[in-house]
Amino acid sequence: MMHKTSxxxxxxxxxxxxxxxxxxxxxxxxxxxxxxxxxxxxAMNARRQSSDAAAxxxxxxxxxxxxxxxxxxxxxxxxxxxxTVEMGQGIYTGISMMLAEELGVDLGQIKVxxxxxxxQLYANPYIGGQxxxxxxxxxxxxxxxxxxxxxxxxLLVTAAAERWHVDPSTCTVAHGVVSHPGSGRKLPxxxxxxxxxxxxxxxxxxxxxxxxxxxxxxxLRRVDSLDKTRGATQYGIDVRVPGMKVxxxxxxxxxxxxxxxxxxxxxxxxxxVIDVLRLENAVAVVGEHFWAAKQGMDALxxxxxxxxxxxxxxxxLRGALADALRNDKSIVAREEGKRPADGKVIEALYQLxxxxxxxxxxxNTTVAVTADKCEIWVGTQVPTRCVAGAAKITGLPPEKIVxxxxxxxxxxxxxxxxxxxEQAVRFAKQVKYPVKIIWTREEDIRQDIVRPxxxxxxxxxxxxxxxxxxFGDRIxxxxxxxxxxxxxxxxxxxxxxxxxxxxxxxxxxxNVKVEWIRHDMPDGLxxxxxxxxxxxxxLFVVESFMDELAHSAGKDPLEYRRALxxxxxxxxxxxxxxxxxxxxxxxxxxxxxxxxxxxGEPFGSHVCLIVEVEVSAQGEVRLRRAVVALDCGIAIxxxxxxxxxxxxxxxxxxxxxxxxxxxxxxxIEQSNFHDYRSLRINETPQIEVYCVQSSQPPGGxxxxxxxxxxxxxxxxxxxxxxxxxxxxxxxxxxLAQSAEALKQVVxxxxxxxxxxx
Amino acid sequence: xxxxRVNGDEHSVDVPADMxxxxxxxxxxxxxxxxxxxxxxQCGACTVHLDGxxxxxxxxxxxxxxxxxxxxxxxxxxxxxxxKIQKAWLDVDVVQCGYCQSGQIMSAAALLTxxxxxxxADIDAAMSGNICRCGTYVRIRxxxxxxxxxxxxxxxxxxxxxxx
Numbered sequence: 001m002m003h004k005t006s007x008x009x010x011x012x013x014x015x016x017x018x019x020x021x022x023x024x025x026x027x028x029x030x031x032x033x034x035x036x037x038x039x040x041x042x043a044m045n046a047r048r049q050s051s052d053a054a055a056x057x058x059x060x061x062x063x064x065x066x067x068x069x070x071x072x073x074x075x076x077x078x079x080x081x082x083x084t085v086e087m088g089q090g091i092y093t094g095i096s097m098m099l100a101e102e103l104g105v106d107l108g109q110i111k112v113x114x115x116x117x118x119x120q121l122y123a124n125p126y127i128g129g130q131x132x133x134x135x136x137x138x139x140x141x142x143x144x145x146x147x148x149x150x151x152x153x154x155l156l157v158t159a160a161a162e163r164w165h166v167d168p169s170t171c172t173v174a175h176g177v178v179s180h181p182g183s184g185r186k187l188p189x190x191x192x193x194x195x196x197x198x199x200x201x202x203x204x205x206x207x208x209x210x211x212x213x214x215x216x217x218x219x220l221r222r223v224d225s226l227d228k229t230r231g232a233t234q235y236g237i238d239v240r241v242p243g244m245k246v247x248x249x250x251x252x253x254x255x256x257x258x259x260x261x262x263x264x265x266x267x268x269x270x271x272x273v274i275d276v277l278r279l280e281n282a283v284a285v286v287g288e289h290f291w292a293a294k295q296g297m298d299a300l301x302x303x304x305x306x307x308x309x310x311x312x313x314x315x316x317l318r319g320a321l322a323d324a325l326r327n328d329k330s331i332v333a334r335e336e337g338k339r340p341a342d343g344k345v346i347e348a349l350y351q352l353x354x355x356x357x358x359x360x361x362x363x364n365t366t367v368a369v370t371a372d373k374c375e376i377w378v379g380t381q382v383p384t385r386c387v388a389g390a391a392k393i394t395g396l397p398p399e400k401i402v403x404x405x406x407x408x409x410x411x412x413x414x415x416x417x418x419x420x421x422e423q424a425v426r427f428a429k430q431v432k433y434p435v436k437i438i439w440t441r442e443e444d445i446r447q448d449i450v451r452p453x454x455x456x457x458x459x460x461x462x463x464x465x466x467x468x469x470x471f472g473d474r475i476x477x478x479x480x481x482x483x484x485x486x487x488x489x490x491x492x493x494x495x496x497x498x499x500x501x502x503x504x505x506x507x508x509x510x511n512v513k514v515e516w517i518r519h520d521m522p523d524g525l526x527x528x529x530x531x532x533x534x535x536x537x538x539l540f541v542v543e544s545f546m547d548e549l550a551h552s553a554g555k556d557p558l559e560y561r562r563a564l565x566x567x568x569x570x571x572x573x574x575x576x577x578x579x580x581x582x583x584x585x586x587x588x589x590x591x592x593x594x595x596x597x598x599x600g601e602p603f604g605s606h607v608c609l610i611v612e613v614e615v616s617a618q619g620e621v622r623l624r625r626a627v628v629a630l631d632c633g634i635a636i637x638x639x640x641x642x643x644x645x646x647x648x649x650x651x652x653x654x655x656x657x658x659x660x661x662x663x664x665x666x667x668i669e670q671s672n673f674h675d676y677r678s679l680r681i682n683e684t685p686q687i688e689v690y691c692v693q694s695s696q697p698p699g700g701x702x703x704x705x706x707x708x709x710x711x712x713x714x715x716x717x718x719x720x721x722x723x724x725x726x727x728x729x730x731x732x733x734x735l736a737q738s739a740e741a742l743k744q745v746v747x748x749x750x751x752x753x754x755x756x757x
Numbered sequence: 758x759x760x761x762r763v764n765g766d767e768h769s770v771d772v773p774a775d776m777x778x779x780x781x782x783x784x785x786x787x788x789x790x791x792x793x794x795x796x797x798x799q800c801g802a803c804t805v806h807l808d809g810x811x812x813x814x815x816x817x818x819x820x821x822x823x824x825x826x827x828x829x830x831x832x833x834x835x836x837x838x839x840x841k842i843q844k845a846w847l848d849v850d851v852v853q854c855g856y857c858q859s860g861q862i863m864s865a866a867a868l869l870t871x872x873x874x875x876x877x878a879d880i881d882a883a884m885s886g887n888i889c890r891c892g893t894y895v896r897i898r899x900x901x902x903x904x905x906x907x908x909x910x911x912x913x914x915x916x917x918x919x920x921x
Contacts, residue, residue, distance in 0.1 A: 088854030088891045108917025221850055221914040228855030229846045231790020231830030235856060238789035246784060271773060289784035290793070291776045360794050360802060360856040360890050409792070409856030410890050441795045639850050639914050643896065647853055650892025673799035673888060682881035684894040 043125035044068060044083055046147035047201045051120050058116065064193035066201070068121035069099060069145065070152045076190025078103075078110045078176060083122040083141065084132040085114070085381055086224060087359075087408035087415070088647075089702040090640035091137045093222045095145060097636055101215040102149030102207060104156075104173030105189070112223055114405040117383035132381045133416050133529065135603040135700025138636060142698050150205035152196075159196035160187050210634060210695050219639035224407070236379040236406040237364045237438060244366065244434040245274055247427065248293040251282035251447050253667040254306035256524020259283060263301040270295050277427050284427045290438055309524050309666035317663065318351065321455035321519055325476040330515035331492055333499040337511030339470045340461055346552050347459035350541040351727045353660035355451040355530055356668075356676055361409020362444045365424035368434035369394060374401045374425065375434075379408035381415040389422040394429055412651070413529035416484075417449050442671040450661050450668075451530030452478045452521070454537050458545045466553025467563065470511040473502045473542065478520040478527050493518070500534035501707070502542050506571040506601050507564040525663075531651055532707035535602035540656075540728065543598040543711030547718065557597050557715065558584050570606050570631060573692065575599055578608040578629035581690055592616065593624065596715025602707040603700030606631040609649065611712040612685075615721040619735035623653060623685040626712075628705070630689060633696035641701060642689045648705020649687055654679035656710035660729045759819055763788065764832035774820035779803045781819045782829060790830040790859050794888070801887030804860035805829050809836075811867035813886075830859035838869040838904075845904035850914045853891035861887045865901050874905045 047067055056065035059079070064072040071079040080099050086092040092112050100107060115122045115130075122130045126140025153173055160178040161168040164185055172179050179186045210216070227233040252258060262283055264276040272292025277284040283302060287293035366377040367390075374394045380386050380403075387401045394401070408415060424437040439447070454477040461470040479495040481488055489495060494516060503514045521527055530536070550560035558579050565572040575597070578584075582595065589595070592615050599608045612625040628645050635641045658677035662669045670676040714725045723735050761768045763786060770785050782788045782805070791814060794802030798813040805814045806828040833839030842865045845851075852858045861884070868875055868883035875883070880901055889897070899910035 088852075090853070106918055219850075219912055219914050221847065221916050222852065224855065225847055225850055225852055225914075228852040228858055229843050229862065230834065231859045233855055234789070237793065238783075240787065240789075289772075289776075289780055291773070291780040291784070294796075295773075358890060360792070360800070360854065360888070362793065408854060410854045412890070438793070441797075639912055642912065643850065643853060643893070646895050647892035650894060651890065654892070672797055673795050674797065678888045678890060679892070679894075680885045680888060681894040681897060682885040684892075684898075687895050 042119040042123040043128070044122055044141070044144055046144050046151050049120055051118060055116065055118060055121055059113070062193070064152070064155075064189075064197040066152045066155055066197070067148045068115070068118075069148045070103065072152075072189050072193045074190050074193050076176065076188050078105050078189065079113055080110050081113050081115050083115050083130070084124065084137045085379065085405055085408055087132070087379070087381070087411035089137070089644060090222055090637065091132070092224055093220065093640060094138055094636045095141065096223050097215050097220060098142060098145040099149040101213060102146045103153050105176040107215070107220055107223060109176050110223070116405075117387045117403050119384050130382075130384050131416070132411070133413065134533065135702045135704065138698045139604055139700055146207050147205060150207055151202060154202045154205050155196040155199050156189055156192050158199055158202070159192045163187070163195065216634065216636050217638070220637055222640070233407050235361055235409045236366070236377060237361055237409070239366045239377040239406065239436060241366060241368060241377070241434045244436055245286050245288065246290045246293055247277070247284045247286040247435050247437045248290065248297050248440055248443075249282055249284045249423065249427070249437055250297055250302065250443060251423070252304045252306070253446055254304065255309040255312065255522065255666050257281065257304050257306040257309070257666070260303040260305045262303070266299040266301070267296040270299060275431060276300065277430050279423065279426050282423060284437065286431070286435060294440065306666055307524070309522055312522065312525070312663055312666040314662045314664070317453060317521065318455065321453065321476050324517050324519035325455050325457055325474060328517045328519065330474060330517045331494045333494055333514045333516055334503040335513045337470070339472065339511060339513070343461035343463055343469055344552070345459065345461055346549060347457065348545060348548060348726055350454070350456045350458060350544065352454040352537055352540065353662075353728055354453045354527070355655055355659045356445050356448040356661050356670065357412040357414035357530060358445060358448075358673070358676060358678070359408075359410025359412055359414055362441055363414070363420040363439040364437060365421045366434060366436040367424050367428035369425065369429040372396070372400060374429075376401065376403045376421065376425070377406060378403065378421055379406040379415065380418065380421060381408070381411050382418055386418045386421045389418045390425045393422060393425045412531040413533070414448065416529050419449065441673070445670050445672065445676055446668045448661070448668070449526045449528035452480065452527035456541050458541055460545070460549055462549065462553060466549075466555055466560070468509055468549060471509045472513045474515050474517060475499060475502060475538070476517040476519055479518060480527055480529055480533070482520070483526070484529070497534040500538060501600055501602055502538035505542060506568050506599055506606075507546070507561070508567050509564070531648070532602070532703040535600065535703070535707040536652065536710070539598065539600045539602065539707050540710040540714065543600065544714045544724075544726070547596065547711075547715040548724065556585065561597065561599060571599060571601065571608075574606055574608040574629040574631055577690055577692065578610045578627050581629070581688060582610045582612065582625070582627040584610070590614070592720050594716050594719025594721070596712045596717070596719055598708050598712035598715065600708050603704055605633070605699030605701065605704045607704050607708050609705075609708045609712040611653075611716045613713065613716040613720050615717055615735050617737040619732040619737070621657065621717060621730060621732075621735065623683060625685050626687040628687065628689045629692070630704070631692045631694055632699040632701055632704070633694050634698045635691055636698060638691065641691055644701040645689045645705040646687045648703060649709045650679055650684060652706035652709025653713055655706075656713050656728050657730050761786075761819070761822060761827060762824070763827045764829060770819070772819060775818045777815050778805065778817045778819050778822060778827070779814040782814065788829050788831055792856055792859055794857065794860075799888070800857070801860040801864060802857050804863040804887065806833070806863060806867055809867065809870055811864045811883075830863060833863060833866050836866065836870070839866040841904040842866045842869060842901070845900040847916070848903065848909075848913050849896050849900050849911055851893050851896040851900050853893055857887060857889045858893075861889065861893075861897055865897070865904070868901065869904060875901060
């Protein structure tokens, strides 16, 4: 690869208009509180910042540390500091590729490191915080990280040119070496590190044109693949520190309940049990190892005060949402035009369940609290929030809280919360030894901060040609944003995330009214971000309903959508691409086989998914095939793009088929993978991903596949068996063909068998 | 004292007889590649080999291991099947968060030893006990076939220079 270091005026940072346009997509609306509160927020910078010296010192004072992301040692080692966390989405590889593209090294020459908590150095400009979420990492960092690489490369070239007394523009950079082709001289980065480190920051640098990319756009192997394939990656749960004990916890199963008392006599008798610790609403048993702690917990007799939510049920919560939809005032998210008096009215009620995250790595935190320091080892999406929480609990100043972020065994939004970390600090400050606290899977499900339930009334008025002349959506549910980041709520009290992908659709809809009726859950029942956030919920409702409209109008769902996309060529192209690849209407399908389309524009990307299913006479759904057409702008790593879409679709299909959290006596009923099911390999279809070539800026990816999955499934099920699903998860009994078939389903379930398809 | 043969080494451990092998490996011996996911043999993250057979170590009392040789993810690459599976895993970049992948690889390596050229049905039967929440199943299936045949099934990743 080759770089010229001449100054160019064409290179400018993201201009304000672009930024304003960008921020109107996905959860980033929620995160950009700087924009709503009018206060400036910290953001990462390609150049050296005031707190960089301390950060570089903590990294062993490398001679060359031109910004917060690049450290080059005299021996030539190139370390890249990752501003966001790796939880499977492949961002460590994407970040490395963005930095390396401009820096002039190969991925095999770098070593990646987790960043420390530091808002000034590592806050994503797209989010306004050091937060990994909302499918914003690539979108937010694409510009600044390439610039960071270019700053470093410019300095290294300048150092070499000064030494050789040549014009910097006659030097080239590749594979971690600066060369002067004219004279054949070469110097590796390590030999230049010290002198480059003494140079002033360049005012302006030139970034490559996308057509010149040598790394970006290639399916490079993930930087974390080798260790993860050998079992060598250290996740939070694998942390071992000297003198450490292992604990497990149980918090009151009832929302908002309290601990009354504990009889620990049987627990204390178990070999290896060290301590029994208490909080207001939870208890921990500490052991020499997890098994002792777990045995100790099982032997504990705990008395809870369930509190005010003791009678809470799913039906009660659902009823309250229905009441709110009928009676409560709404906040208007978007209103254009008027609802016509005449026309065919179509309306439907959609109901979505609460859901748990269930990442494969159960929540865990290792903490060591001493008189003047609190050290934390955890994989978290919100490191600075964890530090703030720990500072409050321990009374120590934030600089005395040392947090070591770790590889994350799945986040899906659960690790955007700091509750488990704060709980761990509360326990750990009661003891003199470091303690690793591991939640059991049962605790992970029952103490999840669940995806909210929704109750949406959606309607349309169709003109004589069957096209919607009016579209209305009355979304009812509780806000996540209102708790998680209240200052990001709109001036009128609107939760922007909650209406995402409903307030704006890809379609040409002349008259629209989208409203939100806020109905929060009772105190103690916390709701949180779940992969795909607002779009996952709204795309199911809107895209299922578009299918209903097509069928009401007597039109093919593909043709119906095509007619509404004539002003949206980007979306239309994807629809056509997916239809072509699956062979839509090319051949007759077998009985009880159907295909469903879903189209959406979540997280700054554009996606169309077509799912093909077979529904047995007994109502069992078999996924046969899935075809995705995707336009995510520039694909940093095509292999990662495909993986994120495949995985995201599976996550979304898994949830639509199986995931529903229910409440009885104020507590979550599910507890582990046997009653909170996940899709398994034998149920997974082939998933083909077709990504259009684009030179547009990158869109989000991590949540796109999940957000588009459920409506394609629901529409396919309708096509297969004529049953419209307006509730999730899929209920087999609703899809069964006849009373006789239904009887067999019930018998099979009673015997714990899965009905064969 | 219980004597365990783990990855070719003998370990004498002073633990309760009913302690699951998983926690002996992780918390006593210090081999953390084997993962805790559910504790009730539902997810397969804890899969190890006993004399080459895949077992769920989270529900296997350590006293039941006896003389059998334990192999974990840290050493599965020493076997022909394990090596092929790990190579295929890298060639198609199966991993995402990676947490379940130790278990996936152990199940896949055991399958390949037993069935050198597994069909889709063989893969379903051997791998359906291993949950992946990231949804890497499409690539797992391709990687197993690729490990068996040596032929590229799907998009191959570009390895860094000098990598295996």
